[in-house]
Amino acid sequence: MTPKISQFLADEQPATPCLVVDVDEVEDRFRRLQGALPLALIYYAVKANPARPILERLVSLGSRFDAASWEEIRLCLDAGASPDDISFGNTVKKVSAIQAAFAVGVRLYVFDSLEELEKIARYAPGSKVYCRLLVDNYGAEWPLSRKFGTTVESARELMLHARELGLDPYGLSFHVGSQQLSADAYEAAIARVASLVTDLSATGLDLRMVNLGGGFPIRYRDDVPEIEQFGDAICSAMTKHFGNALPEMLIEPGRFIVGAAGVVSAEVVLVSRRGREDGPRWVYLDIGRFGGLAETEGESIRYDIRTQHDGGAVSAVAIAGPTCDGADIMYERSPYVLPDALAAGDRVELLSTGAYVSTYCSTRFNGFAPLTEHYI
Amino acid sequence: MTPKISQFLADEQPATPCLVVDVDEVEDRFRRLQGALPLALIYYAVKANPARPILERLVSLGSRFDAASWEEIRLCLDAGASPDDISFGNTVKKVSAIQAAFAVGVRLYVFDSLEELEKIARYAPGSKVYCRLLVDNYGAEWPLSRKFGTTVESARELMLHARELGLDPYGLSFHVGSQQLSADAYEAAIARVASLVTDLSATGLDLRMVNLGGGFPIRYRDDVPEIEQFGDAICSAMTKHFGNALPEMLIEPGRFIVGAAGVVSAEVVLVSRRGREDGPRWVYLDIGRFGGLAETEGESIRYDIRTQHDGGAVSAVAIAGPTCDGADIMYERSPYVLPDALAAGDRVELLSTGAYVSTYCSTRFNGFAPLTEHYI
Numbered sequence: 001m002t003p004k005i006s007q008f009l010a011d012e013q014p015a016t017p018c019l020v021v022d023v024d025e026v027e028d029r030f031r032r033l034q035g036a037l038p039l040a041l042i043y044y045a046v047k048a049n050p051a052r053p054i055l056e057r058l059v060s061l062g063s064r065f066d067a068a069s070w071e072e073i074r075l076c077l078d079a080g081a082s083p084d085d086i087s088f089g090n091t092v093k094k095v096s097a098i099q100a101a102f103a104v105g106v107r108l109y110v111f112d113s114l115e116e117l118e119k120i121a122r123y124a125p126g127s128k129v130y131c132r133l134l135v136d137n138y139g140a141e142w143p144l145s146r147k148f149g150t151t152v153e154s155a156r157e158l159m160l161h162a163r164e165l166g167l168d169p170y171g172l173s174f175h176v177g178s179q180q181l182s183a184d185a186y187e188a189a190i191a192r193v194a195s196l197v198t199d200l201s202a203t204g205l206d207l208r209m210v211n212l213g214g215g216f217p218i219r220y221r222d223d224v225p226e227i228e229q230f231g232d233a234i235c236s237a238m239t240k241h242f243g244n245a246l247p248e249m250l251i252e253p254g255r256f257i258v259g260a261a262g263v264v265s266a267e268v269v270l271v272s273r274r275g276r277e278d279g280p281r282w283v284y285l286d287i288g289r290f291g292g293l294a295e296t297e298g299e300s301i302r303y304d305i306r307t308q309h310d311g312g313a314v315s316a317v318a319i320a321g322p323t324c325d326g327a328d329i330m331y332e333r334s335p336y337v338l339p340d341a342l343a344a345g346d347r348v349e350l351l352s353t354g355a356y357v358s359t360y361c362s363t364r365f366n367g368f369a370p371l372t373e374h375y376i
Numbered sequence: 377m378t379p380k381i382s383q384f385l386a387d388e389q390p391a392t393p394c395l396v397v398d399v400d401e402v403e404d405r406f407r408r409l410q411g412a413l414p415l416a417l418i419y420y421a422v423k424a425n426p427a428r429p430i431l432e433r434l435v436s437l438g439s440r441f442d443a444a445s446w447e448e449i450r451l452c453l454d455a456g457a458s459p460d461d462i463s464f465g466n467t468v469k470k471v472s473a474i475q476a477a478f479a480v481g482v483r484l485y486v487f488d489s490l491e492e493l494e495k496i497a498r499y500a501p502g503s504k505v506y507c508r509l510l511v512d513n514y515g516a517e518w519p520l521s522r523k524f525g526t527t528v529e530s531a532r533e534l535m536l537h538a539r540e541l542g543l544d545p546y547g548l549s550f551h552v553g554s555q556q557l558s559a560d561a562y563e564a565a566i567a568r569v570a571s572l573v574t575d576l577s578a579t580g581l582d583l584r585m586v587n588l589g590g591g592f593p594i595r596y597r598d599d600v601p602e603i604e605q606f607g608d609a610i611c612s613a614m615t616k617h618f619g620n621a622l623p624e625m626l627i628e629p630g631r632f633i634v635g636a637a638g639v640v641s642a643e644v645v646l647v648s649r650r651g652r653e654d655g656p657r658w659v660y661l662d663i664g665r666f667g668g669l670a671e672t673e674g675e676s677i678r679y680d681i682r683t684q685h686d687g688g689a690v691s692a693v694a695i696a697g698p699t700c701d702g703a704d705i706m707y708e709r710s711p712y713v714l715p716d717a718l719a720a721g722d723r724v725e726l727l728s729t730g731a732y733v734s735t736y737c738s739t740r741f742n743g744f745a746p747l748t749e750h751y752i
Contacts, residue, residue: 047700047742068700071743090700090742092646092660095721113648115720134650137702147658147702154651177702270468272489274510274526282523284468290670290736297673297703324423324444324466326513326523326553327673344491345471359741360666363734366423366466367447370739 001306001351005263008376009349016267016347017287017371021049021354023057025261030061033216033256036231040249043087045214046072048254048355049262053375055079058257066214066252070097073106083107087211089252091116091132091148098123110173110211112150117158121165128170129162130211131155133196135189140177140215141300149174152196159200159207171209171247172196178255179301180215181224183233190234194241209248210238216256220352221304227256255355262354264292264303264371268346269322280316283338285348288321288328292371293350294360296330304351309339323366377682377727381639384752385725392643392723393663393747397425397730399433401637406437409592409632412607416625419463421590422448424630424731425638429751431455434633442590442628446473449482459483463587465628467492467508467524474499486549486587488526493534497541504546505538506587507531509572511565516553516591517676525550528572535576535583547585547623548572554631555677556591557600559609566610570617585624586614592632596728597680603632631731638730640668640679640747644722645698656692659714661724664697664704668747669726670736672706680727685715699742 002022009020034042043066044058050072055065056079064085065076076086083105088098091112098109102124109124111117112132120129134149150158155172162169172193176185190210197207212234217224238246270284287293295301305319314337321328342348361370378398385396410418419442420434426448431441432455440461441452452462459481464474467488474485478500485500487493488508496505510525526534531548538545548569552561566586573583588610593600614622646660663669671677681695690713697704718724737746 045700050740050743067743069698069743071740071745075743090698092696092698094643094645094662094698113646113650115648116646119646119720146708147696147705148700150651267470269470270489270492270495272491274489274530286470294666294738320468320523322445322466322468322470324421324524329523332522344495359739361739362670363737363739363746364426364447365735367426367443367445367451369447 001263001349002261004376008374009265014265014374015372016265017291018265018374019262019292019353019358019371020265020374020376021051021054021258021262023053023261023375026054026258027057027061029257029261030058030063033227033253036227037234037249037251039235039246040212040251043089043250043252044257045252045254046076047359049258049358050075051358051373051375052079054258055081070100073101073104077104087250093119095119095123102127108170111158112148114158114161117162117165121162121167125166126168128168130171130173130209131158133172133174133193135174135176135192136185137177139180139182139185141179141181152192156196156200160203160205163205169205169207171207171211173211173213175213176215178215179217181217183225183230186212186230186234187237190237190241197247207247209250211250211252214252214254214256216253218255218259218352221302259355260352262352262357264350264353264357266348266350268342268344268348270344271342280318283317283319283342284322285319286322287371288323288330290323290325290328290362290365291321291368292357292361293321293330295356299331299334302331302334303353305336305338306349306351307339307342308346309341312339312341314339322368325366377639377725378637380752384750385641390641390750391748392641393667394641394750395638395668395729395734395747396641396750396752397427397430397634397638399429399637399751402430402634403433403437405633405637406434406439409603409629412603413610413625413627415611415622416588416627419465419626419628420633421628421630422452423735425634425734426451427734427749427751428455430634431457446476449477449480453480463626469495471495471499478503484546487534488524490534490537493538493541497538497543501542502544504544506547506549506585507534509548509550509568511550511552511568512561513553515556515558515561517555517557528568532572532576536579536581539581545581545583547583547587549587549589551589552591554591555593557593559601559606562588562606562610563613566613566617573623583623585626587626587628590628590630590632592629594631594635594728597678635731636728638728638733640726640729640733642724642726644718644720644724646720647718656694659693659695659718660698661695662698663747664699664706666699666701666704666738666741667697667744668733668737669697669706671732675707675710678707678710679729681712681714682725682727683715683718684722685717688715688717690715698744701742
């Protein structure tokens with residue numbers, strides 16, 4: 001939690017649940033990532049947090065943008081981004097969305113199937129396209145692999161076909177999975193991409209870009225490798241496989257840029273044992289899986305939690321949200337402890353919640369309004 | 377799909393994704409449930425679908441309401457419900473919510489812990505209270521058990537304590553899990569409740585109510601037992617255990633009342649194989665787990681899907697939503713087949729989606745607006 005967020009929470013005591021994001025911290029994270037990967041063009045993954053103050057700050061820093069939908073493209077343009085700096089990075093796009101994006105000047109599109117490629121050729125003629133490869137997501141805490149990406153053999157055919165369709169066969173992409181803890185995953189994927197680039201070059205098709213995706217991890221409860229380690233590993237792998245003929249390198253960070261810049265302030269609604277003295281206490285917060293903390297599904301992302309009683313005696317807890325839904329349990333198997341003094345009405349802070357929280361929030365499940373957001 | 381919904385979709389071709397609910401069907405379902413359990417007071421579980429036209433129709437039919445939050449209580453009152461007909465049915469309530477409910481005249485509250493009981497005693501003095509028991513959810517497709525309910529021993533103490541606190545110790549509740557396919561689950565729970573009622577009666581505390589919860593199943597892709605079977609089983613079990621001294625019986629149906637009354641109309645965004653000829657086709661819709669179909673988590677609820685090509689040749693598919701999130705896969709392991717002729721741009725209908733869809737929808741994940749709703 002940054003000093004600015006601590007001060008804001010102390011001074012304002014904003015109604016809970018709410019998300020507070022320090023936009024200066026967003027800038028620091030952007031600069032640090034750019035320092036770790038100086039050759040990479042940063043396309044911020046808008047889906048991580050599309051709030052206007054974040055997009056505007058990133059525009060001012062020269063960031064580019066990875067948009068998942070026409071609506072996200074619109075948000076980027078409204079925040080001052082140029083269409084030249086936007087990648088339409090969803091492999092699944094409605095025709096109407098491609099048409100709208102093309103009309104405002106977006107010229108960079110991803111695909112991973114023949115059907116999508118043909119849509120792009122028809123509704124965004126002449127655009128740059130890149131093909132997403134299926135790669136291993138081993139090591140990622142929020143894996144993505146099964147839904148996206150095609151095989152090397154298929155990508156090869158599709159890139160050649162893209163040229164025949166009058167598109168600009170620009171490059172290849174992959175995604176090693178979100179909150180990826182292992183730099184090896186990038187190295188393995190780069191090797192795979194490089195081999196296909198070499199192969200296509202032999203047929204006279206020179207690709208000029210490699211999109212390394214995102215997935216760079218941040219600290220939740222446990223330490224993660226520093227971003228410089230990922231930078232070094234990626235740089236070494238790119239040099240090893242491409243030598244002096246380095247292609248353009250794109251990255252699509254979301255969590256790394258905004259995750260650590262945000263804090264959710266919540267209220268304890270109930271602490272109880274419900275008649276089971278041998279079990280953990282159950283702590284119910286006024287935010288849960290359907291109020292924005294969707295990445296706690298399967299207890300995948302384990303947020304660090306601060307309370308006003310930190311330092312006192314602690315014991316095991318299960319942690320759940322405020323709805324009547326039995327699935328609205330955040331942590332039951334993960335070894336969480338919280339202070340024995342914790343009681344209903346206390347405020348708690350969930351750290352590093354700037355990414356993938358505000359937009360996952362349900363419209364009104366169980367009647368609870370979406371969490372409010374403060375950008376400071 | 378009711379004829380009225382078919383007609384509406386054909387005539388209006390509403391923008392997708394959208395939910396269309398036939399409010400007359402809601403009425404039919406209410407009447408049928410009342411017929412199957414004539415002695416039960418129906419408290420509609422507002423969380424299933426809190427839309428104003430549904431609440432108003434149910435008010436006109438004499439329904440009562442099970443509210444999960446102060447906001448849901450407000451919706452019921454706005455739709456014309458009397459505070460006497462509202463149960464605040466969430467075992468986890470903010471003090472401010474109890475205060476607000478008490479101020480407008482709500483006098484029926486659930487609890488499952490000492491801490492919550494003390495909150496109710498303080499902020500809703502003299503109210504009727506009932507204690508939720510933990511029961512087995514075996515047989516439910518959307519189980520609820522771990523988060524709610526206390527032990528029989530604890531419930532006994534708490535009900536006696538409720539009297540000491542000046543509350544009206546009114547009854548006991550349980551929930552056998554949502555989309556519960558086995559009537560046995562109710563019978564076992566009723567036996568458990570009856571034994572505690574008898575035990576408390578011996579100490580001079582006569583409980584007057586048993587809340588049987590909800591969970592009554594509806595047909596998705598497979599047949600389920602008819603509601604009359606549940607009615608008969610519940611009636612037999614109540615008579616067996618309580619004899620002539622039948623307590624008031626409350627039920628809290630949500631899915632049963634509104635589920636079958638709704639249809640989601642969606643668009644196919646992409647059908648692809650992504651280079652894997654041996655695997656299923658992947659069908660991407662413009663609605664997925666974060667657009668409202670949250671109950672497809674773990675492939676728990678398997679909706680029946682209709683297309684304009686039904687009757688033609690079919691083959692295996694995986695079905696996913698439109699976002700860039702790898703978790704946004706609805707069906708990959710469940711054996712779904714769809715017509716080979718299905719293509720991007722086609723409309724499909726997901727049947728029996730009237731419950732637990734509109735409110736689970738995320739505010740704007742990946743930029744996609746919440747689905748629109750039509751009540752006809």
